Amino acid sequence: MKIAVVLRQVPDLIEPLEIVGSGNALDLDGASFLVNESDDHALEQAILLKESAGATVDVVALDFGDVDNTLYSAAAKGVDRLIKITLEDDKPPAPKAAAAMLAQAIGPIEADLVLIGCQAHDELQGALGPVLALKLGLPYLGVVRGVTAGDGGLQACKEFPGAVMARMNVQLPAVLGILAAESPPRYVPVSRIRAAMKSTQFDEQPGAAEPTEPAVVVRRMYHPEPAERAEMLVGSEAEVAGRIADILIERGIVK
Amino acid sequence: MSTPNILVLAETHDNTPADITLELLGGARQLAAATGGQVVAIVLGQAGSAAAEKMVGADRVVVIEDATLDAYSPGPYLAVLEHILTLESPRAVLIGSTTVGLDVGPALGAKLDAPVVGNCLRIEKQDDMLSVTSSLCGGKILADVEVRRGPAILMVLPGSFHATDQPATPEVDRRASPVPLEPGRITFDQMILPEAGDVDITAQDILVGVGRGIQQEDNMEVAEELAEALGGALCASRPIVDQGWLPTTRQVGKSGMTVKPKLYLALGISGAPEHLEGMKGTGLVIAVNTDPNAPIFDVAQYGTELDLLDLAPELTEAIKTRRVAT
Known part of the structure; x- marks a missing residue:
């Protein structure tokens, strides 16, 4: 089985997010980046399938943010090939253009299975996975938590509310949008990442997409102003703990 | 047009x-x-x-x-x-x-x-x-x-x-369908319901919710002890379940359970919309998060920016002490 995995960069939400002067976009110059969480699960799912059923795993990523470190980390986890799509400018492409570039790189792999995170927190125009699947001419199933290989195909569990799963039969080739792998992304020691940095070669491919008129125009981005904020409790740990305990007793929640 | x-x-x-x-x-x-x-x-x-x-x-x-x-x-x-x-x-x-x-x-x-x-x-x-x-x-x-x-x-x-x-x-x-319907290459097999036997968090009056701020699995113990002292149960946001630190039956949010407890004590939960969706009917929300801009403070009645790992053991003791006193 040939598996292609898409790894995207997203702003780290631990750091403050700033808006550009024109007020209609995130200030990406000042942001720090990390791999999109559900893409990281997609990679883990690919490696689990490689270990259980035998597969080659090719990773495809747009050259943006901290992508090199993400790719080195993937190399240290045991992927077979790393494709980095270089961009004409320093900005992440619009969703349609991104899907076109990724499809251009993934098409020649002739992958049986394409795995991508089912969502990213900075997606304004919906998930990328279904759009990529359409570009590749493949069916798509998203919000998948766990994939297992079976006779002639795969079984994927699609998550529904209430901890209910729908088990789906997947005939390959297909694109799956991963919410979570069967087990959490594995830890890779820094020493192995450093070793991968010395031994890994990226397959660099130029990304090109025809410019299109944006269907959705961002007029303003801003930090939400809440109607009400919590009453903040300040003091030492013991003082705040005592205040919370008193509140719970006053309200009859703790007796 | x-x-x-x-x-x-x-x-x-x-x-x-x-x-x-x-x-x-x-x-x-x-x-x-x-x-x-x-x-x-x-x-x-x-x-x-x-x-x-x-x-x-x-x-x-x-x-x-x-x-x-x-x-x-x-x-x-x-x-x-x-x-x-x-x-x-x-x-x-x-x-x-x-x-x-x-x-x-x-x-x-x-x-x-x-x-x-x-x-x-x-x-x-x-x-x-x-x-x-x-x-x-x-x-x-x-x-x-x-x-x-x-x-x-x-x-x-x-x-x-x-x-x-x-x-x-x-x-x-x-x-009737206006187009001929082929099953396609991705087809439904069966629904898998959650395994019985775990705590039903939808029936709990007191929930201690754990998020990414708990940092590592070993730290889950401080939240468990707090939930026990409060007489409640432990639940979590999706990243904790994805890590396998709690089962999916304890997940609160869009793809998890919808809960309406009297108290939701959110430890290290940022308050992403997907999580808030699952707890919007809660009576009292108290949030502990070191990020002053965390959206969880928008829905909480009380909050603190103290580190949950420092606060939780103190709160466990404070609850126990007051219980003994009464």
């Missing part, structure tokens, strides 16, 4: 419209008043047919009665929806930001070359365009966008609209 109508992709459960569907119909009602169109709900499958008359807010309900559509599978769903949208040519299609909506919304946009906006909180008509507010980056950023052409595929976060309080029985149009 699109019509002024607003379509809603309905989801049903046990012969009843899902909460999100009634909310979408409420939002569609407001929007249709501005566009001068009708609200049309689309129900896919025989199983949802009995819910058609309960689609409050719809002028018309189109039910595609085909057993192939009873359980979700992407190929048949997309084939039917693509046909209906082409035929109806609505100004906008409201789809819940749900496990099905996340699949079909962007796919329809790509198939029809239609604009798509995810995580919508507000939708209004302004002149000849739609003005939409979308939530990004786990609720830390809002974006006001313009959508100039239809059909706009708008994927709406639960809780963004209220169901309409002006009930009227809609006209129901039950028909």
Whole structure:
């Protein structure tokens, strides 16, 4: 089985997010980046399938943010090939253009299975996975938590509310949008990442997409102003703990 | 050229419209008043047919009665929806930001070359365009966008609209699938229900919710001890369940459980919209998070920026001490 995995960069939400002067976009110059969480699960799912059923795993990523470190980390986890799509400018492409570039790189792999995170927190125009699947001419199933290989195909569990799963039969080739792998992304020691940095070669491919008129125009981005904020409790740990305990007793929640 | 109508992709459960569907119909009602169109709900499958008359807010309900559509599978769903949208040519299609909506919304946009906006909180008509507010980056950023052409595929976060309080029985149009339905290469096999035996967090009065701020599995113990001292149960946001530190039956949020406890003590939970969706009926929310801008403080009555790993053991002791005193 040939598996292609898409790894995207997203702003780290631990750091403050700033808006550009024109007020209609995130200030990406000042942001720090990390791999999109559900893409990281997609990679883990690919490696689990490689270990259980035998597969080659090719990773495809747009050259943006901290992508090199993400790719080195993937190399240290045991992927077979790393494709980095270089961009004409320093900005992440619009969703349609991104899907076109990724499809251009993934098409020649002739992958049986394409795995991508089912969502990213900075997606304004919906998930990328279904759009990529359409570009590749493949069916798509998203919000998948766990994939297992079976006779002639795969079984994927699609998550529904209430901890209910729908088990789906997947005939390959297909694109799956991963919410979570069967087990959490594995830890890779820094020493192995450093070793991968010395031994890994990226397959660099130029990304090109025809410019299109944006269907959705961002007029303003801003930090939400809440109607009400919590009453903040300040003091030492013991003082705040005592205040919370008193509140719970006053309200009859703790007796 | 699109019509002024607003379509809603309905989801049903046990012969009843899902909460999100009634909310979408409420939002569609407001929007249709501005566009001068009708609200049309689309129900896919025989199983949802009995819910058609309960689609409050719809002028018309189109039910595609085909057993192939009873359980979700992407190929048949997309084939039917693509046909209906082409035929109806609505100004906008409201789809819940749900496990099905996340699949079909962007796919329809790509198939029809239609604009798509995810995580919508507000939708209004302004002149000849739609003005939409979308939530990004786990609720830390809002974006006001313009959508100039239809059909706009708008994927709406639960809780963004209220169901309409002006009930009227809609006209129901039950028909066979307008396109031949092939099962496709991705097909439904069976539903897997959660394993019985774990704590039912939906029945708990007191919940201690754990988020990414707990940092590592070893630290779960301090939260467990606190939940025990409070006489409650432990639950979590999705990243903790993804790590395997708690089972899926303890997950609160869009793809997990919906809880309404008297107390929700949120430890290291940022408050992403997907999580807040699952706890919006809570009586008292107390949030502990070192990030002063965490959206959880917007829904909490009390909060503190202290480190949960320092505060939780102190709070456990404080609760125990007061219990002994009383």
